[in-house]
Amino acid sequence: MICIKLLQILISIFVANALERIPITMVTTHPFQAESRNPSPQYYCYLSSLDRDAVVSSRRVLETRTNRNGVNNNPAPPMPVTQQGAMYPPGSAVYKVTLNFGGSTTDALAYGTFSCDATRSGRADSTVSNILMNSDSYTYPEDGLVTQTVNMDDRGVQIRMAGMQDVDRWQRNNLINILANPNYDFTGMNLILNFKLNISKSKDEGLYQTLSGGLQRRDSRHGLKRLIVRSCPSNHWAPPTCYGVCDNCYNGGVCDDETGRCICPPGFMGANCLTACSDHQFGLSCEFRCTSEDCEGLQFCLLDPYGCSCGAGWKGLDCLTACDPSKFGASCLQECNCDGACDRFTGSCSGSCESGWGGFNCQIPDVCPVGYYGPNCTSICNCRNGVQCDHLTGECPNQHCGPGYIVLPASVTCQECQGDYFGQLCQEECHCAEEACNKLNGQCCGQCKPQWVDASQCLVGFEEATSSKINPGASTDVSCVLRGSGRLRAGLSLHLSREEAHLVSNGIQELTVFSVGDVYTGQFRTDNVTDRDKVFCLIVDHEDEIVAVLGTTVNEYVLPVLTSPPSLLHANVSLIAIQWSAWDAVKDMGEPPIVA
Ligand SMILES: *[C@@H]1O[C@H](CO)[C@@H](O)[C@H](O)[C@H]1NC(C)=O
Ligand SMILES: *[C@@H]1O[C@H](CO)[C@@H](O)[C@H](O)[C@H]1NC(C)=O
Ligand SMILES: *[C@@H]1O[C@H](CO)[C@@H](O)[C@H](O)[C@H]1NC(C)=O
Ligand SMILES: *[C@@H]1O[C@H](CO)[C@@H](O)[C@H](O)[C@H]1NC(C)=O
Numbered sequence: 001m002i003c004i005k006l007l008q009i010l011i012s013i014f015v016a017n018a019l020e021r022i023p024i025t026m027v028t029t030h031p032f033q034a035e036s037r038n039p040s041p042q043y044y045c046y047l048s049s050l051d052r053d054a055v056v057s058s059r060r061v062l063e064t065r066t067n068r069n070g071v072n073n074n075p076a077p078p079m080p081v082t083q084q085g086a087m088y089p090p091g092s093a094v095y096k097v098t099l100n101f102g103g104s105t106t107d108a109l110a111y112g113t114f115s116c117d118a119t120r121s122g123r124a125d126s127t128v129s130n131i132l133m134n135s136d137s138y139t140y141p142e143d144g145l146v147t148q149t150v151n152m153d154d155r156g157v158q159i160r161m162a163g164m165q166d167v168d169r170w171q172r173n174n175l176i177n178i179l180a181n182p183n184y185d186f187t188g189m190n191l192i193l194n195f196k197l198n199i200s201k202s203k204d205e206g207l208y209q210t211l212s213g214g215l216q217r218r219d220s221r222h223g224l225k226r227l228i229v230r231s232c233p234s235n236h237w238a239p240p241t242c243y244g245v246c247d248n249c250y251n252g253g254v255c256d257d258e259t260g261r262c263i264c265p266p267g268f269m270g271a272n273c274l275t276a277c278s279d280h281q282f283g284l285s286c287e288f289r290c291t292s293e294d295c296e297g298l299q300f301c302l303l304d305p306y307g308c309s310c311g312a313g314w315k316g317l318d319c320l321t322a323c324d325p326s327k328f329g330a331s332c333l334q335e336c337n338c339d340g341a342c343d344r345f346t347g348s349c350s351g352s353c354e355s356g357w358g359g360f361n362c363q364i365p366d367v368c369p370v371g372y373y374g375p376n377c378t379s380i381c382n383c384r385n386g387v388q389c390d391h392l393t394g395e396c397p398n399q400h401c402g403p404g405y406i407v408l409p410a411s412v413t414c415q416e417c418q419g420d421y422f423g424q425l426c427q428e429e430c431h432c433a434e435e436a437c438n439k440l441n442g443q444c445c446g447q448c449k450p451q452w453v454d455a456s457q458c459l460v461g462f463e464e465a466t467s468s469k470i471n472p473g474a475s476t477d478v479s480c481v482l483r484g485s486g487r488l489r490a491g492l493s494l495h496l497s498r499e500e501a502h503l504v505s506n507g508i509q510e511l512t513v514f515s516v517g518d519v520y521t522g523q524f525r526t527d528n529v530t531d532r533d534k535v536f537c538l539i540v541d542h543e544d545e546i547v548a549v550l551g552t553t554v555n556e557y558v559l560p561v562l563t564s565p566p567s568l569l570h571a572n573v574s575l576i577a578i579q580w581s582a583w584d585a586v587k588d589m590g591e592p593p594i595v596a
Contacts (some may be wrong), residue, residue: 013378018261019445022051022126023119023284025266029291031146031299032318034132034220035108039246039522041132044291045080045116048284049091054120056080056095061129062174062207064112064224066217075101077114089287093203099132103220108134109221113207130301130308131207131224133317138164139191139223140213143332145532146299146318147226147307149236149254150199152242157204161195164211166190173206183554184412195330201229222352230257235371238440238467243403243424245380248372250274250363251328251347254306266300267312276346276361282311294345296320297350309333313345319409328361338363382414389413430459431484451494452484453539453548458490458556460484463519464551465537467526469555475527477511477552480537484519492547500549531556560590 005220028043030036045056057583058080063072064165077452088094095116101109115129131146138270141148144164150157152461161167166189169177178184184201185194196203210223214567232242237260244257249262253273256263264273266282277286280295281468293297295311297320302308310319314518315332323332329345336342346361370388381389382405394413401407401414408415416427430437432444444458452461463481470476478496494513498504507527514521526535532553539548566580583592 016260019122019124021124022047022054022120023263023303024116024118024126024128024300025283025288026057026116026300027282027291027299028130028132028301030132030315030318031130031142032133033135034111034136035103035105035134035136037100037102041099041110041117042098042128043114044083044098045095045097045118045128045290046117046283047093047118048287049089049093049116051123052091052093052121054093054123054232054571056093056564057117058095058097059115059117060115061115064174064207064209064217064222065107066222068218070217073110075109080116084596087289087291090286092283094288105134106135106219106221108220113224113226115176127304129226129303130299131226134221135318137163137223138165139167139210140317141190141225144321145307145309146317147228147301147309148227149230149305149307150204151230151232152199152201152239153233153356154199155195156310157195157199158379159192159208159225159227161193163210163212163223163226165189165214167210169211170254171209171211172204199229201231205229219308228306228307230255230305232257238404238438239445240401241441243423243440245371245382245386245402247380248272248369248376248378251361252278252333256303257305263302263306264311265309266295266302267304267330271329272376274359274376274378276312276348280345281310315479319377334363358535394500429460451550453546460539460548462537462539465550465552467552467554469537469557469588470529472530472556472559475525476529476535476554478523478524478526478535478537480524481551482522482539484518492523492542495540496522496526497538500536500551501546502535503540503544506536525552558590560592560594561589561596562594563587563589 025046026043030041040116047054047306053401058075058077058264062291067073069127072092076513077097080097083096088479099110103109113129113131113136115127117127139161142160170179170193183197185196203226207226213458222405231239235246236242236244237257239243246258246260247262248256251268251273253262267277269286270284273408277296279288282288298311299319299386300311302329307333312329313323315321326336328342334347336347337354337357338349339354340349342349348361356366358364364376369383371386373379373381373389373391373394379394381394381396382402383389384402385398389396396414399407404417405414406417406426417439420430422430422437422439426441430442431449433449434449436444436447448458452458461483463483465480467476467478480494495503496508509526511523534551534553536549536551538546541547562580566578569577569579
């Protein structure tokens, strides 16, 4: 989740759009030589100029080996050191971490997983992590990639390791051996893990370690691979509904499940990763240049769900193997569509494209994949049930749109819901602060309208708070009216308080609470109040934190005063009758009526 729960809703209404993560590129040298001492493994944290003020740190993400006594006490990485000079464009921020830990080939202290972390106000915190392994590892990822990205509900997923030794133990996040767990199958000397069930983020995401050679976690030659699970099915985003269709990511870009946008591989940029960087550069706008010739031997790690790969043109755990002739791009994962020779860095062809393909590197198909249209197939149809739209105009069959989209007047394409609405036919109401509503799932990232609460969707809100007008010295009756109570989470409660920021309830008595439909009313009686006093309806969560406040001001009548006094009409032993003139709005003072 990129949502950050803001406790102070009053502050949150001033925060602009949902917080985005800081894009970090982590570049690691000698990724498959954790044992290397001269030079030592190093990694760099690259931040573009937009985020140059971020505070950058680094840590060991997970303990992957123990010392001789079976204890996790591996050295932490040193503080990142700012890099300056011609290599680094002015305005950007580049930090370097050197792991000169020493150790031996069986006991390399730089083995494992390390991070670049960045925080900055106005952005969600970011973390990117790498993986370092020994060059004489017993086992290692068969495809040469230290991360693998899968989607929620994917089936038949495998983690394939290779090596000379069979695996005695599979661990996920240092947890107990999962070799005997019935949810997995292990084949090929236990080098291949087969997931028997649909992939789930909470159960399956994590760092997998294959222990061989007598299980000793003191040894640093065990294979590592991190499984990243997107929170939505393939090509979709916006959990939990996952109604969103991802941008069409080219050249190995991966769709961010929280934003729907492409995270481009090193060597490519742009909204759809259609633009190749020149001169072996990388970064969000290709602003950085590799520290090695042609980016050889460098492992690049980006924000999840991208994970790690080599730079364009290289593959293997050490990123030292050039692509085969028909492949190109990051870790050589892209297929060339050339009639002649193909540039292994960019995929561009020396001759023409194979038939059926176009674009500068022959990656754009003549017929767009279902769900996309336009010249580069980068426009999204957003039709109901994901069907194809007109390849030129983008019009959906019968103009039926998917959830979160609607055909607006003077248009034929499906456009995002307008105003405070989201979901199917744009009929559900958002209670988010302006601009904060995600039209696909109604999530507000804690940025609710004033008086609306609930961490994600602002489902509970105050409709009104009223107090009865009183004579001086009398008690006032206050009602607090909430909407959305049908979805009121357990743990939220309604109170009346004399103070806005603390629950102070002396002299306050709860009379009744009742709900009708999704409207929930609490009525309270308050003693000892005087004119202009304020009392506050509060929603308090299970940690006694006040999550929403709505105040009401007590009003007293100004007692009426007659200009001419009442006169005695009649008196005997059992009855006295008095009379007074009718209220005269000009001459009399105070607030009528006088009733007795
Ligand atoms: C597994 O995923 C498929 C879609 O890939 C879905 O139709 C099915 O309901 C899922 N099964 C379970 C048990 O979640
Ligand atoms: C298509 O992509 C190319 C880059 O490959 C870009 O130069 C061009 O502007 C794009 N065309 C459209 C219509 O988006
Ligand atoms: C009434 O309110 C005043 C001021 O808020 C306070 O000092 C006093 O103790 C209260 N009296 C009673 C009986 O609650
Ligand atoms: C008092 O006056 C009322 C109204 O005129 C009358 O009905 C009643 O009988 C009187 N009572 C006595 C005790 O005179």
